Amino acid sequence: MTALLEAAGVVKRFGGLTAVDGVDIEVAPGEMVGLIGPNGSGKTTLFDCLSGIQSIDGGSVSFDGVDITRRRPHQVARLGMARTFQLIRVYRDLTVAENMELSTQWAEVGLRDLFRPAGAATRRKAGDLLEFLMLGPMRDEPAGTLSGGQRRLLEIGMALMSDPRLVLLDEATAGVNPSLVEDIKDRLRAVNSEQGVAFLLVEHNVQFVADLCERVVVLDAGSKLAEGTPSQIMDDPAVIEAYFGAAGRAHQTNAGANGTGAGP
Amino acid sequence: MNALKQALASGPGQVAIRAVVAVALVWLVVLPLLGASDSTLFTMTLMLTSVAVAINWNLTGGFTGYVDFGHAVWFGLGAYVTAILMSLQANSLSIGWPPVPAIVVGAVVAGVLAGLIGRVTMRLKGPYFSIAMLGTFVAVREIVRTWGGLTGGGVGLTLPPYLNRQLFYYVELALVVGLVVLVWWLRRTRFGAALVAIREDELGAQMRGISTTRLKVAVFSLAGASTGLFGGLWAYQNTFVDPDIAFTEVRTIDAIMGTLLGGLGTVAGPVVGSVGLYWLREVLWANLLDYHLVAQGVLLILIVLLMPRGIVGTFDRRGVSARHLWRLRRRHADDRSEEVTAP
Ligand SMILES: Nc1ncnc2c1ncn2[C@@H]1O[C@H](COP(=O)(O)OP(=O)(O)O)[C@@H](O)[C@H]1O
């Protein structure tokens, strides 16, 4: 099967700092891939490169067979790649429902739709997703009044509104109520198996990644350090060294269950 | 406060607001028939003009978050195009255009130029856009002053007089009502919601598939055309234009102050605020002749401090406070994306 997302040799420099240093990453249609690494290892920057927010200094990115290396963010989104943001980006002065309704698949919004309110189907879909994310009662509140955890949920909802083929989740469960994290996990799994949506997810909660993904990629200092199944990764000495450092070596027996991934 | 907001948002509050709007409209329509003098009607027409400019400013500044410090440039352009077309002469014979096509062409020219200039200046983030528009305003005024063959230079142009104050008043009243309805409707469409999304988080909006460049330039051009239209109407009524009265920064300042007073990013805010400002100015002008500008400035500071979301924004939470808008602009400028401003 050909890859849905295929990035080869991606390089991103900020002045003298090479934040992403020749990373290859592939995601097959319907696959769930984890991306982990210490703070500052380049995960968010890699997402920015994949989604067209940052122009890259080397390598190429293709999505669904289309070269998107030089595409702009809204074009990438219209091809079916959605994402959430580590630094939350909801529209604070719009209502929760408006945030959702505005995040439909814009490739399908023609000039006439632009000058109409969101359609009934969109509103229903937004309502259903909000119910699931337990944001139903807040639908008419400005998104700025939500808690941090609720805003993350809203971002997940917004990403799912656009019928994406691939969703990049950047620490989507950070600050979310732990009981809800389990629900999110189930929902992501359901979206994945029922609609074949692929996920590439950055998570500090290693258990979350291990439960969802068959394959995990580890970044360290901008380069790919390891790649494999969650158990292979957890046993890889290089990963333990980089990810958990000296403290990790001492406590590696309990590192997997709730590792917070606090980097060096 | 919350209870008050709720009461106003529905039920009797809603009815009361509609009643006030209906009474105000009826009063505005019958005013000339009640024997209002020409000078009253002229003052009212000027007030309607400043209401319209504030509504247009709010489209880019309040809804979309692009705070324009040079919006009056479109007013001056509309005024000058109208004046030039209406006062054309060949061999000292007047071959001037009739007013309606001249005013319409003025609006179109202002709209097209706003689109072209916005395409460039709207790449700039946060405060840099505001400064660039101020620069545009000054540059255009000086070009008009220098380009004497066409514009009459510093001396200005005289238009054929036509002083039916009542007609002007009704035309502008109808246009302002139409403009309010247009903005009210736009805010309910995806287009309007997307404009607010651009204000809140342009990069986020792009990443969710919104072609932000096209939408923000489109609304900027629309606002420019509309302000140009009122500029043309003003030139015709004033029967005279020169660079300093057609291009005066006071129009931009009034639009911003009126919108702040009424409520940034709300539909009714610029209307309520500009009328309030006009009324205040009459009062202050009459009583504090020497200090009215100071008093006005102090008042504005008080408003921003005590009623940060403006009169309408206090009840309609769709608006945005000046402070929040400032914060959004700063964040916009700091946004680490390289793409947010690309074409
Ligand atoms: N816009 C930027 N300018 C300069 N340096 C940046 C920028 N964005 C990220 N970096 C740097 O790139 C490195 C990788 O950051 P990031 O991708 O956020 O890591 P992660 O998401 O894995 O924690 C860090 O050293 C960070 O400071």
Ligand SMILES: [Mg+2]
């Ligand atoms: Mg990160």
